[in-house]
Amino acid sequence: MKALVKYAPGEGHLDVMEVAEPHCGDDQVKIEIAFCGVCGTDLHILHDTFRNYPPVILGHECSGTVVEVGRSVRDVRPGERVTVLGATAVTCGRCVHCASGYFIFCRSRRGIGHGVNGAFTRYLVARPDQLYRIPDAFSLEEAALSEPFAAAVQAVCEIAQVQRGETALVPGPGPIGLLCLKLLVAEGVRTIVAGAPGDRERLAAARRFGAAEIVDVGQRDLSEAARDFTDGAGIDVAFECAGHPDSVRACLGALRPMGRYTQVAICGREIQFPIDQILYKQLTLRGSITYTARTWQRMMDIYAEGRVRLHDLVSTTLPISEWRRAFDLCANKNALKVLLYPI
Numbered sequence: 001m002k003a004l005v006k007y008a009p010g011e012g013h014l015d016v017m018e019v020a021e022p023h024c025g026d027d028q029v030k031i032e033i034a035f036c037g038v039c040g041t042d043l044h045i046l047h048d049t050f051r052n053y054p055p056v057i058l059g060h061e062c063s064g065t066v067v068e069v070g071r072s073v074r075d076v077r078p079g080e081r082v083t084v085l086g087a088t089a090v091t092c093g094r095c096v097h098c099a100s101g102y103f104i105f106c107r108s109r110r111g112i113g114h115g116v117n118g119a120f121t122r123y124l125v126a127r128p129d130q131l132y133r134i135p136d137a138f139s140l141e142e143a144a145l146s147e148p149f150a151a152a153v154q155a156v157c158e159i160a161q162v163q164r165g166e167t168a169l170v171p172g173p174g175p176i177g178l179l180c181l182k183l184l185v186a187e188g189v190r191t192i193v194a195g196a197p198g199d200r201e202r203l204a205a206a207r208r209f210g211a212a213e214i215v216d217v218g219q220r221d222l223s224e225a226a227r228d229f230t231d232g233a234g235i236d237v238a239f240e241c242a243g244h245p246d247s248v249r250a251c252l253g254a255l256r257p258m259g260r261y262t263q264v265a266i267c268g269r270e271i272q273f274p275i276d277q278i279l280y281k282q283l284t285l286r287g288s289i290t291y292t293a294r295t296w297q298r299m300m301d302i303y304a305e306g307r308v309r310l311h312d313l314v315s316t317t318l319p320i321s322e323w324r325r326a327f328d329l330c331a332n333k334n335a336l337k338v339l340l341y342p343i
């Protein structure tokens with residue numbers, strides 16, 4: 001089968017090549033991949049700025065159909081449409097983090113698409129506990145957004161625990177910011193989405209997805225917009241999805257006394273901000289990185305309730321052979337979510 005492989009350490013060293021089809025073990029399930037989303041992490045692996053273990057097939061945001069089930073697997077059947085919690089591919093299962101469900105902090109962890117073979121190919125094998133059935137109403141394209149959506153579910157519902165009637169600020173209208181927005185709208189939270197001049201299309205999408213207000217920070221001061229939006233009271237909760245120093249400072253400035261700040265994006269550098277704002281406004285600052293299996297179950301409940309649909313976030317689908325174009329679209333912010341499909 002053809003796969004997009006990081007074949008050696010270092011910058012670049014990524015290409016489509018022929019690899020062996022994976023064998024489905026007795027306790028495993030084999031999935032035919034339908035779609036797999038391109039993520040910022042994939043660009044980091046291309047440039048070797050995210051840890052990776054070559055040779056490894058990239059891709060960690062996938063959907064597909066079960067085609068084979070190992071002999072000892074009971075509750076999964078061929079033909080079922082699934083999405084995959086690939087981040088738990090390898091964990092120790094014994095440490096305090098594995099025991100508490102926060103497997104992401106397990107020191108032995110390796111996820112699909114960087115640590116073990118991922119889903120930019122035709123077949124993937126996984127354990128049954130990594131699979132989540134897709135509701136009938138969901139397309140396989142839409143279901144491929146589950147992995148990033150789970151990250152938004154953790155940030156919005158579990159870390160910030162937003163309440164109906166609150167106000168939110170989301171700088172950074174990339175896929176994660178827009179997924180947070182969709183959830184905030186579904187939860188009844190009035191939301192400002194902010195972006196840079198280059199984000200025009202993404203800000204237009206934010207407007208379509210129900211943002212109460214969009215702000216192009218090249219044209220309007222974000223703190224002022226947040227003040228006007230809340231009649232001077234300040235924002236209840238901020239989700240920093242841009243990873244930009246100005247955005248971090250704007251969020252801290254826009255929050256009301258006792259507001260909640262959630263760091264969702266990676267900044268990738270040290271930044272300066274007025275720490276006294278945390279004191280004087282008694283702010284709560286938290287980070288949100290990925291999700292737990294409980295988050296995935298909560299996401300499935302949200303799907304089942306029909307409160308959030310994700311299909312309109314997919315802007316482009318391309319065959320794996322066109323991965324360069326797909327990666328460029330993501331790097332240049334010229335797309336919402338780009339999916340690849342097997343060849």
Ligand SMILES: [Zn+2]
Nearest residue numbers: 039040041061
């Ligand atoms: Zn990702």
Ligand SMILES: [Zn+2]
Nearest residue numbers: 092095098106
């Ligand atoms: Zn562990």
